Structures are given as C-alpha cells and as structure tokens.
Amino acid sequence: MKGFFSALWGNLSGLPGNLRRGLRPGVAEGGNSAAGRLRRSFAYHLHPLRVTRRALRASTTLGLGVVSLTAFLILGVTGVLLMIYYQPGTSDAYASMQDIQYAVAMGSFVRALHRWAAYAMLVSILLHLLRVASMGAYRGRELNWLVGLGLGGLALGLAFTGYLLPWDQRSYWAVRVSASMLDSVPLLGLAVKNLMLGGQTVGQAALLRFYMLHVAMLPAGMLALIAVHLWRIRRDGGLAGAPEDGEDSELLPAWPHLVLREALLMLWVLVVLAAVAALVSAPLGAPVDVHVPANPEKAPWYFLWAQELVSYSARLGAFVIPALLALGLVGLPFLDREDEGVGRWFGTRNCRLAVLLSGLGAIAALALFEVFYMQAGPGVFFKALGTVWPDVVNPGAGMIVVAILAMLTTGIATDSTRAAFLSGLVVMLIMLLGFTLIGVCRGPDWVFYWPWEEWPGVV
Amino acid sequence: MLFDLAKDTRRLRVGLFAGALSLLLVLAWIGLREARTEWRSTQADFFDLTGDARHTTEILQNKNCSGQTERCATCHLGARRRDLGAQTPKVYRAHPPSMLRHLERRTGCSTCHGGCGRALESELAHALPGGRKRDPLLGQPYIQASCARCHLPGAQEGMQRLVAGAEIYVRLGCLICHPLNVGGRGSWDFGTDLRAPGRKSLAYLRMSLIDPAANFPGSTMPSFKNYFSDNPEGLTDVLVFLLSLNIEDAGDCSRGNKTGAGVDKPCSGCHAGAGGRAGGRMAHKCVYIVERKDELGCAACHQHEIPAPGPGGGRCPVINRHRPNCVVCHETGEGDRPG
Numbered sequence: 001m002k003g004f005f006s007a008l009w010g011n012l013s014g015l016p017g018n019l020r021r022g023l024r025p026g027v028a029e030g031g032n033s034a035a036g037r038l039r040r041s042f043a044y045h046l047h048p049l050r051v052t053r054r055a056l057r058a059s060t061t062l063g064l065g066v067v068s069l070t071a072f073l074i075l076g077v078t079g080v081l082l083m084i085y086y087q088p089g090t091s092d093a094y095a096s097m098q099d100i101q102y103a104v105a106m107g108s109f110v111r112a113l114h115r116w117a118a119y120a121m122l123v124s125i126l127l128h129l130l131r132v133a134s135m136g137a138y139r140g141r142e143l144n145w146l147v148g149l150g151l152g153g154l155a156l157g158l159a160f161t162g163y164l165l166p167w168d169q170r171s172y173w174a175v176r177v178s179a180s181m182l183d184s185v186p187l188l189g190l191a192v193k194n195l196m197l198g199g200q201t202v203g204q205a206a207l208l209r210f211y212m213l214h215v216a217m218l219p220a221g222m223l224a225l226i227a228v229h230l231w232r233i234r235r236d237g238g239l240a241g242a243p244e245d246g247e248d249s250e251l252l253p254a255w256p257h258l259v260l261r262e263a264l265l266m267l268w269v270l271v272v273l274a275a276v277a278a279l280v281s282a283p284l285g286a287p288v289d290v291h292v293p294a295n296p297e298k299a300p301w302y303f304l305w306a307q308e309l310v311s312y313s314a315r316l317g318a319f320v321i322p323a324l325l326a327l328g329l330v331g332l333p334f335l336d337r338e339d340e341g342v343g344r345w346f347g348t349r350n351c352r353l354a355v356l357l358s359g360l361g362a363i364a365a366l367a368l369f370e371v372f373y374m375q376a377g378p379g380v381f382f383k384a385l386g387t388v389w390p391d392v393v394n395p396g397a398g399m400i401v402v403a404i405l406a407m408l409t410t411g412i413a414t415d416s417t418r419a420a421f422l423s424g425l426v427v428m429l430i431m432l433l434g435f436t437l438i439g440v441c442r443g444p445d446w447v448f449y450w451p452w453e454e455w456p457g458v459v
Numbered sequence: 460m461l462f463d464l465a466k467d468t469r470r471l472r473v474g475l476f477a478g479a480l481s482l483l484l485v486l487a488w489i490g491l492r493e494a495r496t497e498w499r500s501t502q503a504d505f506f507d508l509t510g511d512a513r514h515t516t517e518i519l520q521n522k523n524c525s526g527q528t529e530r531c532a533t534c535h536l537g538a539r540r541r542d543l544g545a546q547t548p549k550v551y552r553a554h555p556p557s558m559l560r561h562l563e564r565r566t567g568c569s570t571c572h573g574g575c576g577r578a579l580e581s582e583l584a585h586a587l588p589g590g591r592k593r594d595p596l597l598g599q600p601y602i603q604a605s606c607a608r609c610h611l612p613g614a615q616e617g618m619q620r621l622v623a624g625a626e627i628y629v630r631l632g633c634l635i636c637h638p639l640n641v642g643g644r645g646s647w648d649f650g651t652d653l654r655a656p657g658r659k660s661l662a663y664l665r666m667s668l669i670d671p672a673a674n675f676p677g678s679t680m681p682s683f684k685n686y687f688s689d690n691p692e693g694l695t696d697v698l699v700f701l702l703s704l705n706i707e708d709a710g711d712c713s714r715g716n717k718t719g720a721g722v723d724k725p726c727s728g729c730h731a732g733a734g735g736r737a738g739g740r741m742a743h744k745c746v747y748i749v750e751r752k753d754e755l756g757c758a759a760c761h762q763h764e765i766p767a768p769g770p771g772g773g774r775c776p777v778i779n780r781h782r783p784n785c786v787v788c789h790e791t792g793e794g795d796r797p798g
Contacts, residue, residue, distance in 0.1 A: 053462055095528065098577040098588070103518055103530065109489050168589060252462055260471040267478035274485045278492075286589035 034255035046230050047254040054243040056257055061239065063265045064128035068155075070269040071121035072222065075158075078114040079215065086165065088211035090204045093167035094287045101284050108281045115282035117273050118159055122302055125152050129329075133425060134355075136342045136418050137240035138333035144232040145333050147225055154222045156302065161214040163300045164207065168285035173297040175210075176202050181299075181310055181318035189319075241343015295444045304439035305432040311446050312373075312394035321396055325428060328421075336417045351419035358406040358423035362430040365402045369395035370438065395435075403427040498579045501534045505551055509543070518579065523567020529576030531568040531584065538562065550581075557617065571605040572596045597702070600695055601661065604702035624700025627693050631683065650680070653704045664701050668694065 011018070026040030038044045054060055085104055087096040100107040129152060132138060138145035164175040179202060182193040198205025243249040252258075299307040309317025341347030346355050373395050391397070403424045411420030441448055443455040499516045519532040537543050537551035539562065547553075554562060561571065569576040574596045578584040585596050597605055603620045610618065628634070636650030659667075666673050668687060671680035687694040 094588075095577065098575070099528075102578045102580070102583065103520075106489060106493055247462070250462060252464070256468050256471060257464070260468070260475065264471060264474045264478060267475060267482065271478055271481045271485060274482065274489075278485055278489050284589055286587065 034253040037255045038259075044255065044259050046234055047258055048234065048238060049254060050251040051238065051254050051258050052243045052248060053250040053252055054248040055239050056252065056261060057248075061131060062127070063262070064124050064131055066262050066265050067124040067269050068121050068128055069226065070266040071117045071124060071273070072226070073266075074117040074270060074273060075114060075121065076219065078110050078117065079219075081110050082114060083215060088165070088208055090167065090207055090288075093165065093207060097166045097168070097284055101281070109277055112277035112280060112282045113273060116276050116280070118162060120269070120273060121155055122159055125155050130429070132240075133329075133332065134346045134422060135240065135344060136336065136338065136347055139240065139337070139339060139342050141232065141236045141240060142333040144229060144236060146330065147229045147232065149329055151222060151225050151229060154218050154225065158214060158218045158222065159302060160300065161210040161218065164202070164210045165214065166284060167207065167288055169288055169294050170283070170285040172202060172288040172290070173294050174300050175206075176293075177297045177307060178299045178303055181303075181306060181314070184310070184314040184318040186319065239343065243343075296442055296446055298439070298442070301436065301440070305435040308435040308439040308442070309396040311442075312396050313391045315391050316394070316396045321400070324400065328425065328428075332421060332425075336421050338416060338418045340416075341418065346422065347418055348416070350414045351416060351422065354410040354414055354419045355422050355426050358410060359426050359430055361406060362402060362427040363434070365398065365427075366395070366431050366434040369398045370434075399428065399431045402431070496579065497581060498533050501550060502536065505536045508547070508551065509537075509540075521565070521567070523570050523576065524565060525567075525570070527567070527569070527576060529567050529569055530579055531574075531576060533579060534581065535568075570608065571602060572598070573605070601699055601702055604699045607703040620696045620699040621703055623693070624696035624698070624703075627697050628700055631686070636680070653701065661698065661702070664698055665694070668697065 024040065026036065035049050038047055038049055082100065085096055085100050085107070087093060097111075100111055102108070129148065132145070132148070160175075160178065164171050179193055179197060182189045182196075185192070194200070196206070196209065197203075198209050298304065306317050306322060309321055311317070338347075341351060346352040406427045407420045407424035410423040411417065414420070438448065441451060443449040443453075449455060498518070502516050505511075518530055519536075520528050520530045521532060523529050532538065534550055537547060538554045539559075540551075540553055543551060543553060558571075567576070568574075573587070574585050575583055575588045577588075600620060603618055606615065606618045606621055637653045663674055667675075667680070668682075669684045670682055671678040687697075
C-alpha cells in the first residue's frame with residue numbers, strides 16, 4: 001500500500017516533465033536543436049534538414065505552392081463553418097445562404113473568406129503550374145507533374161461545384177451554361193452530364209451531387225493528392241535544378257530559415273485574404289428563376305474563356321481546345337527531355353527570347369483576330385468564311401494555328417524542345433486570358449461592350 | 460556574401476510578429492463591426508425611447524404565411540404598439556389599424572410590402588432579395604397591388620385602386636397589345652408581356668405610360684400623357700394594377716398560403732407565385748379570367764378540379780402549355796374580347 005502511494009506521488013510530481021515528454025516525443029533525444037525539431041514535428045517533417053540558399057530565395061519559386069496550400073487550408077476551415085448553416089435543398093439553399101449572409105454572426109465574413117480564398121487558390125495554382133513549366137522543373141519528376149495537374153483539375157472541380165451551392169440566379173445559370181457545354185463533347189459528354197447532374201436538368205439531384213462532391217469527394221481527393229505531391233517533392237530531392245556554384249549552393253539549416261519563411265508566407269496570405277474578405281463581401285444574387293435566364297448568362301470567370309470560344313464554335317470551345325490543352329500539359333514532361341536550363345526562369349537565354357516574342361505575337365494575333373472577327377470591315381472575307389466553316393475559321397481556331405506556328409518557328413530557330421513547347425503554352429495561355437477578358441466584356445445577347453459602356457435594357 | 464543566420468532568424472520572427480498582430484487587428488475590426496450592427500443600435504434606441512427595462516439585444520424573427528422567415532420585427536419594434544406618439548421615428552411607428560388583422564393572422568410583412576425579409580441591414584431588407592435596389596418597399600398607395608396575391612380584385616374591402624386600375628386597363632384598350640392571357644410566355648410577341656418577371660420599377664412603369672419611347676427607343680406604343688394629365692388618380696390606379704401583374708418579387712408567397720385564412724383565390728393562392736415553385740407561373744392575371752373565375756372555375760382550362768391542395772392532396776393538374784384551352788374565352792364572340 002505504501003508502495004502504491006509513493007509511486008502515485010512520484011507520478012504526480014513528475015507530471016509536468018512527463019507531459020512534455022509524452023506530448024512532444026523526441027524532445028529528450030533531439031533536444032531543441034534545429035534537426036530535432038524537424039524530426040519530431042509532424043508539421044515540419046516534410047522538410048530536409050538542410051536546404052540550399054537558393055531554396056530560400058523568394059524569386060526561386062515565388063512560394064506559389066505554399067500560397068495554394070494555405071488557401072486550401074483556409075477553404076477547409078471556412079467550408080466546415082459554412083456547412084453548419086448551409087442546406088443543400090433547392091427550396092432551402094438560397095434561404096440558408098441569406099441566413100449566413102445576413103443573420104449569422106460573422107457569416108458574411110466567413111463566406112467572403114471562403115470565396116476569395118477559392119479564387120486565390122485557382123490563381124496561385126495556375127501560376128504555380130506556369131512557374132514549374134517555365135523552369136522545366138518537371139524533368140525527372142513526371143509523376144509529381146501529373147499529380148499537380150490532378151490537383152489543378154480537382155481545384156477547378158471544387159470551384160465549379162461550389163459555384164452552384166448558393167442557388168442564386170447567377171450560380172444556377174452559370175452551371176446550366178457550363179453543363180450545356182458538355183453537349184458538344186463527343187461520346188462521353190452526355191454520360192458525364194447525366195452523371196454530374198443526376199438527369200438532364202440542373203435540379204435537386206444536381207444540387208445534392210454538387211454538394212457531395214464539394215464537401216466530401218473532391219476535398220478528400222485533394223487531401224490525398226496534396227500529401228503525395230509534398231512527399232514527392234522531398235523524394236525527388238527538393239527544388240528542381242542544381243544551384244549555381246557560389247553562395248547559392250551554400251547549405252543552411254531548414255529550421256528556422258525555410259520553415260519560418262513558409263510560416264510567414266502562410267500567415268500573410270491569411271492576413272491579406274481576411275482583410276479582403278472583411279472589406280468585400282461575396283455576392284449573393286437574386287433567387288433562382290428557372291424560367292428566366294439572366295442576360296447574359298455567364299459561366300464562372302475561370303470557364304469564361306471556354307464560353308467565349310463556344311460562342312464562336314461549340315465543338316472547338318467545349319471540346320477541342322480544352323482537350324488539346326489538357327493533352328499538351330499531360331504530355332509536356334514526356335515531349336521535352338532537355339536538362340539544360342532546368343530550374344531557371346524560362347530556361348536558357350534563347351528560350352526566354354523565343355517565349356517573349358511568342359507572347360508578343362500572341363497579343364498581336366489576338367487583337368487582329370478580334371478586330372477581324374467582330375467588325376466586318378477589313379475582315380469581311382474571314383467573316384464570310386466563318387459563316388461557311390464556323391468550326392474552322394474563328395479566333396479559337398486561329399489560336400491553335402498561332403500556337404503551332406510559334407512552336408514550330410521556336411523549335412527550328414532554337415533547336416530546343418523546351419523553348420518550342422513553352423512558346424506554344426505561353427501563346428495559348430495569353431490568348432485564353434484574352435478570351436476571358438473579352439468574355440468579361442460581353443453584355444446582353446453576348447454583344448461586346450467596353451467596361452465603361454453601359455449595357456442596354458438594364459433598369 | 461555569407462548568410463547571416465542570426466539576422467535572418469530575427470527578421471523572420473519580426474515578420475511573424477507583425478503578421479500575427481495584423482491578423483489580430485483584422486479580426487478585432489470584424490468583431491467590433493459585428494457588435495455595432497445597425498439593428499443592435501436600432502433596438503437600443505427603441506428601448507431608450509420607450510423606457511423599456513429590457514436591455515438584451517436579439518434578432519426577432521417569425522414566419523410569414525408561406526413559411527418564410529422574416530426578421531422585420533427586429534427593428535420595427537413598435538408595429539403593434541398603440542402608445543407611441545406621432546413623433547415616433549418611422550421605423551418604430553405602429554402599423555395602420557385597418558390591416559392589422561393581417562399581422563394577427565401571421566401574414567407577415569414581405570407578403571404585402573415586398574423586400575427581403577431575411578436581411579437585417581435596412582438597405583438590403585428594403586430591397587429585393589439579392590440586394591436588387593430597383594424597387595422600394597410597397598407602401599401607400601401602391602400597396603393594394605399586393606392584395607391580388609391572395610384576393611380576387613374587389614373581393615375584399617380596400618382594393619378600390621386595384622379594381623379601378625383593371626377597369627382603366629380594359630377601357631384604354633391595353634389588352635389589344637398586352638393581352639395577359641393564359642398560354643405561357645411568348646404566346647404574344649407584339650407588346651411586352653406584362654407578366655414577364657423582373658418587375659420594372661415604379662418610375663419605369665410610369666414613364667412607359669407617359670412617354671414610352673423614353674424607356675424603349677423606337678417604341679410604337681402610344682403615349683397616354685393627355686389621358687392621365689386630367690386623371691392623376693387614374694394613373695396611380697393603373698400603376699397599382701400593373702404592379703399586381705407581377706408580384707412574385709414582392710415577397711416569398713410562392714409556396715402556397717399555408718394558413719388559408721381569408722384567402723379567396725383557392726387556385727391563385729398557390730399559383731400566383733414565382734416560377735419553378737408551386738405550380739409554376741400560370742398566374743391568372745387576365746382580367747376576364749379573374750372576372751369569370753367563379754363562372755368558369757379552374758376546371759374550364761385544367762380539365763379537373765384539385766381535390767384538396769396540401770399533403771396527400773394529389774398533384775395539381777398542369778395545363779398543356781402548347782395547347783391552352785383558349786376557346787373558353789376566345790369563341791364567345793364578344794367584341795371586346797382579345798383575339
């Protein structure tokens with residue numbers, strides 16, 4: 001009996017130390033050294049013990065992956081908070097959104113944070129993809145490139161499914177427009193549409209499916225792929241490309257110099273997004289009227305380029321160009337096997353020059369196409385051809401031609417596959433951005449209006 | 460240059476501290492803003508005004524007759540009070556006694572006055588759902604337009620303007636171009652379908668009568684300026700009628716009237732609502748149908764009466780949009796009938 005009490009007393013008096021050791025396993029062995037921290041902490045264990053000085057430089061990667069990850073984490077937290085009030089039923093969804101927006105304490109802030117973090121994630125993922133492509137950082141990391149593309153696809157899916165949930169006029173018609181684009185996809189289009197909407201129309205079945213995809217299936221897939229993506233970076237040896245000799249290759253402890261840098265970036269992303277969310281609330285439109293479309297009916301902004309292309313040719317905009325783009329991105333690390341210039345922005349000097357020229361060419365070509373296509377004047381010949389072969393003579397098809405031309409001329413001039421494919425990619429992306437901007441300027445009946453012009457018929 | 464480990468660590472820590480501080484500031488600002496919302500101060504002012512001992516602030520909400528949540532009572536605390544003088548600020552003023560029975564029957568506020576009942580900010584609450592600010596709330600004298608949601612014109616007292624407006628509408632021959640007949644949208648493409656959704660503002664409707672070309676360049680509609688310059692009251696009456704044609708935005712009474720008390724439009728009680736909900740947009744706004752509803756009955760077009768609306772009452776019969784039973788009205792041979 002005495003032994004029991006003394007043992008109990010000993011355990012109780014040793015509690016502070018045991019708690020520390022028990023909750024922070026490894027402290028005793030590793031001490032508080034930098035290496036010990038990285039080894040025992042879950043949050044830090046993905047980092048190597050030492051990193052090059054180049055890895056710490058902001059200009060190396062711009063931290064775009066960390067920004068995307070932060071946005072994803074914010075989306076997870078705010079999303080769960082929104083789930084407390086949101087009801088995925090056609091008759092209740094809009095009302096519950098109104099409750100969140102108007103009556104729930106800090107509801108409109110959480111909703112705005114969710115919305116702006118989603119947009120930040122989409123933009124940062126796209127820029128991250130561009131960064132990796134421009135550096136040829138997919139060399140020897142083909143799997144991780146594909147995982148990253150998968151993450152980008154899932155992020156688009158999340159944004160798209162989330163767009164419907166407010167069930168207001170804007171979201172309903174945006175999804176209806178986007179879903180109708182699937183009609184132009186051969187073979188699988190109709191089946192995918194049926195599977196996605198649970199029928200031919202956007203109704204209760206579609207809302208429930210979108211909700212399930214948005215809160216469960218897609219985030220789970222995203223989490224799994226993020227884990228693989230981060231693990232692969234470590235397995236592939238950190239940042240791609242060998243640092244130049246000299247101070248860039250100096251090895252520094254990852255704690256605190258890399259880990260705190262990431263923490264700093266994450267914190268400031270959160271601060272900026274929170275400030276934006278506090279200032280600008282997310283829009284909530286009029287309740288759905290399934291009989292009366294908004295005019296213009298617009299897809300969400302990240303699909304606006306597709307809608308703009310569909311306005312020229314449905315087959316081209318909804319199927320050919322997205323498919324080409326996806327195929328090109330998937331095939332990129334297998335079509336380009338060059339090792340020179342990996343880890344440098346737009347590779348070698350020749351490559352940079354070629355990409356710059358292609359980009360300028362793309363802007364010029366876009367302006368030319370639009371002037372020709374929109375105004376009959378000098379382009380009356382093309383206009384006439386466009387009515388005969390709408391799928392072949394239009395700005396979207398022109399984009400493919402310019403991209404192929406840029407690819408061929410760059411390839412022949414520089415003898416570099418990377419320069420060729422980068423030129424093609426840059427041409428596509430610049431022109432798609434242009435189509436997005438034109439889509440933004442579309443008013444009623446898909447007529448082009450400059451931003452400072454007022455749309456007619458708006459009372 | 461050699462990397463200064465200590466200096467870098469220090470700079471990172473300063474950055475983290477500044478970030479954490481900024482985050483706290485942003486959150487504190489949001490929290491403060493939340494604690495000083497408009498409705499809280501409106502409630503506090505009301506209790507100061509009445510000398511009420513109650514100090515707690517809370518959102519007051521109720522359901523209207525179609526089961527929609529309304530939070531109007533959060534700010535309009537004096538709606539049922541008789542003891543507040545005429546000097547009371549408008550937001551606390553008592554509801555006119557004539558229509559107080561609607562309040563007692565839980566008709567709700569937005570059912571008649573429109574607006575966005577769930578919102579708490581006055582600017583949003585007094586606009587259409589989604590913050591569309593085209594329309595102010597319906598008040599005197601236009602409030603009578605809302606009577607038509609549940610009552611036949613003239614079936615109740617206090618609907619004189621609506622009835623007079625419908626009469627002027629017929630007398631001026633508006634029906635020739637804007638027939639208001641059943642048959643769905645697009646059945647007539649000469650004049651604008653006045654039952655089309657997206658209610659125009661009062662100013663727009665008034666301008667359409669006085670100077671149609673000002674709203675719609677090239678309009679062939681004649682101006683009724685001369686007629687209404689002698690008859691300003693008639694203009695108001697017609698505007699009330701025009702507003703009543705498209706009242707789905709005026710509130711949320713689109714799921715059917717749940718209480719049914721005092722409602723004398725058994726079909727239109729449900730079918731006057733927005734599209735996509737109970738019964739779609741087959742609102743019977745044709746004055747002839749409304750006039751002769753009792754004589755014709757719903758079955759004249761719908762083939763059979765609904766046994767009993769509500770749970771287990773069976774499906775409401777849907778009229779064939781492409782082959783509406785037009786002969787009910789159009790083969791009577793009466794000269795002033797449309798068509």
